[in-house]
Amino acid sequence: MSTQPEHAVKEWISGFGVNVPRGATAPDPASLQAAAAGLAPPLVVKAYGPGLLHKSDAGAVRLGLDSPRAAAEAAAEMLARGIVPDGFLVEEQADSGVEVIVGAVRDPAFGPVLLAGLGGVWTEVLRDTALRLCPITEADARSMLDELRGRALLDGFRGGPPVDRDALVKVLLAVGGPGGVVESLDNRLTEFELNPVICGPSGAVAVDARLLTTEEPPAPSQKTRDTDFERLFAPRGVAVVGASTKRPGFGNMFLNFYKAAGFTGRLVAVHPTAPDIDGVPCVPSLSGADVDYALVAVPAARCADVVREAAGIPFVQVMSGGFREMGEPTLEEDLLAAAQTAGVRLLGPNCMGVYSPAGGQTFLGGAQGRPGRIAVVSQSGGLAGEVIKVGERRGLAFSKVATVGNSADVTPAELLRFLAADDDTAVIGLYLEDPRDGRGLYEALTTLRKPVVALVGGRSGQGRKAAASHTGGMISDTRVWSALAEQTGITLVTSQDDLIGALDLLDLHAQRPAPDNPGVLVIGPSGGASVLAADVFDTAGLDLSPLPAPATAALRDLGLGAGSSLANPLEIPVGPQGNPELIQRAVTAILAAHPYPDVIAHVNVQSFFTFGDSADPLLAYTRSVGALQQELAATRITLVIRNAECAPPGVEDAVRELARASGVPVYRNMEAASVAVTAGKRSAHGTA
Structure with a gap:
């Protein structure tokens, strides 16, 4: 580490146009008075040298000196207190500010x-x-x-x-x-x-x-590559290493996953002697396996040897853990070297694999969901599986999901660059802990013209160990990620549920040409829910701007607001006895006077089954909200079904299916909706 004296740094930065005080240096107090002769009081004296990085704490600064002589005396007093500097800097004191x-x-x-x-x-x-x-x-x-x-x-x-x-x-x-x-x-x-x-x-x-x-610059970041990942997500053949004829393990599990998913390409297991495992034919090694993708599920110590045999296979995924994440960096270095020797791209280690319904890729049990437009890159295989399963349960559909684990070779940044040009992907989700190539990730996000939602793990720790300066001690992971989001327009969320919810809204709404403003209209039944909704959306930075006079007049013509004021949030009768078409009429009247880009319709599901005995009125209301979205191509409609657990089994699913078929995302509470709506607004602004 090299530290430059203050006067040298100031002389240097002045060349960049930074104003600094006039000053001079002297090796000792005796010569300081002469050095300060051309400067205008009040003066400042500072001692400089090793160990004097924080001068104020060391008593190595004196302000408000009225003459060169006083400056020299101040320097002498510093020496008398035991300060041992390389020299002294005397400057004209700047005006207060x-x-x-x-x-x-x-x-x-x-x-x-x-x-x-x-x-x-x-x-x-x-x-x-x-x-x-x-x-x-x-x-x-x-x-x-x-x-x-x-x-x-x-x-x-x-x-x-x-x-x-x-x-x-x-x-x-x-x-x-x-x-x-x-x-x-x-x-x-x-x-x-x-x-x-x-x-x-x-x-x-x-x-x-x-x-x-630093005297020795840090190692350069990982080089940008131009790998075509198409065969990673749609391999013509898959080989699984680690399946057993005697003690079934993860390898056998993945073979069964591919079988259950109906993989139509070449599927083989790697085993030195067995003719087949679980009905899947075996080959003795990866050498000559004739596949595009190999999944390795053997102990960490054996992985490098397996990967060395993979020459000719474009992509190898190491599911096994026990590498850098477990304090074994040498094993990971050997694994990466083996991949480079074999000329393969390595996914992982410590990851679950790839999911792509259109390409037959999977790391999950059961039938695959329908192909969609949502891509996910995750450093956690478990979390990626939850996003897929919960997301598909709510109606989301995925194009490509990649888990990258330790990212020893293939990084999130590299996959982002691929997904940026992927015609099948419209929206991208990220779960990251250590991006490995953070600068590459930032550069990829800066140029990406697709909406991105990121959930970042490990943001709430103690931050970095305090460095020598205030600046170094005040920068933490959380703040850097927030800065990256501000500069790239991505949305940061704090939970898995919010990640799924934001992807849902962006999938349905990102392409709508909604006006670029923070305005939202909230409309639903009366009660405290509207007041709480106003608090939630205000906290999220969304603007519940008042209804203009022409809108309130039109609403009164609809019979609303009798004896009371009309406001945003707008209260309308919604329930088993209410007119389901009233929301269409009210919103249409309001938007004719003021173009709110987002409308959040909320409903109390509990009331439909406390004061009614059928799901039909709730489904009719949902159809009306869907019809409203179909009429308003430039407005984003969001539906909040509060207290959905009060509905009989199957009703919530039916509501979600009806709403999504019309392009309306559904949430269980206002908080989740506010996160998703904010993501939609950031996306509309960032990709305009």
């Missing part, structure tokens, strides 16, 4: 990340900062400032003058923009920090600067 931190650090997965926030002592007290992956744009810089909780300080607080935001944006771009400080350092960057940058009405001045670089 709002203190801001601007820093950059190299994230192990995603590369350089820029941080901006309230600086000085407030950095640690408030931790009010925003992040973006580098390089940033001017729009990124301005949105970072808008994210700060203390942004009012920048705009002038309690009569104070606003700071020169353009000057601060210029500093952010000089550090993290194209051709800036970060790009010039390339892989040598460890941490860079300006703290504080003092911002006022007439500009921004960096009064402190730190730079830590």
Whole structure:
């Protein structure tokens, strides 16, 4: 690790257009007075050298000195207190203003990340900062400032003058923009920090600067490949390694999965002596197996030897665990080397495999679902299986699902690039823990024109071990993922159910040309549910804008709102005795006056069976909501069936089937609907 003295860093960054104070250096107090002679008081003196990275904590900074002589005396006092510097820096003290931190650090997965926030002592007290992956744009810089909780300080607080935001944006771009400080350092960057940058009405001045670089640049990220993964998802033949004639295990399980799914290609088991296993013919080794895909389910220590025999097979998936995830990185390195020697692409290890109804691929028992437009890339095979099974139960249909486990070779980024060009895929879901090639993932998402929903595991830990600077200590996995989402337009969710729900809405609604605004109309029966719905959607950042006067007049003509005001959420009679067509009339009247891009229709299922004895009124209401969606091609309709567990068996399924057939996604509660609707709005904005 190499640390540059502050004055050298300031001289260097001034070449990027960053303003710094006028100053001079001296080796000792005796020569400091002469060095400061040309500077205008008040002055600042700082000692610099090894061990003085945090100068304030060490007592190596003095402010407000009224003369060069006072500066020299301050330096002498530092020596008397035991500070042993390489020298002293004396500078003109900047005018007071709002203190801001601007820093950059190299994230192990995603590369350089820029941080901006309230600086000085407030950095640690408030931790009010925003992040973006580098390089940033001017729009990124301005949105970072808008994210700060203390942004009012920048705009002038309690009569104070606003700071020169353009000057601060210029500093952010000089550090993290194209051709800036970060790009010039390339892989040598460890941490860079300006703290504080003092911002006022007439500009921004960096009064402190730190730079830590590495002598040996980190290894380059994984190289971009152009593999055609079509045969991974639609193999002409599959070989399973690890099936047994005596003790059935995972290999036998996968053979039965392919048989149950009705795989029509060549299916073989690998066994040195057996003629067949469970009715599937055997071959003695992968060599000459004549397949496109091999599934390996043997102990970790044997996997590399098996993979070496796979030359000529395009894709090999290692289901077995016991590699890097279990503290055995050498086994994983040997496995990757074996794949490279054999010239095969390796999926895993520690993954379940691939699912594609159209291509016959599966890692699940039972019949496959119908082919659809939803793709999923997951580092967890178990979670991917749950998404498929629960999703198909709710009516979702999948194009391609790949589990990648440890991603030793094939990475999520590489599969994303393939799916971006896949005509059968319209919507993509991700479950990630360690993307391996985070920079490649970011670049793939930046150019992707399909909606993406991501569930990220491990975001809530302690964060990274505190580094030498404030910047390094304040960047954590959670914040980097949030920055990536802001820059790429993907939606981050926090649960498996929300992942499925968002994929559902995007599958049905992503292609609708709905207006790009945060407005939503909520409509349903009266009671506290409407009030709670308003709270939920407001928390999600969605806008329940009031109904315009022409809309309220039209609603009164329909007999609504007698003796009361009409608002959003709109209360209408919905129940076993209600008119199921009323929702169509009410929504049509409102949209004629105001184009809400999203309409959330909710219903209390319990009331239909407490005050009625048949599912017919609920199904009639569902048909009416579906008909409304069919009429409104540019509006996204969402149905919330509250208290669905109160319905007799089979009714909820019937409601979902009816609604989805008309292009309407269905949710059990407002919270799930709000997550999905937000994903739809982000998608409409990001892919426009």
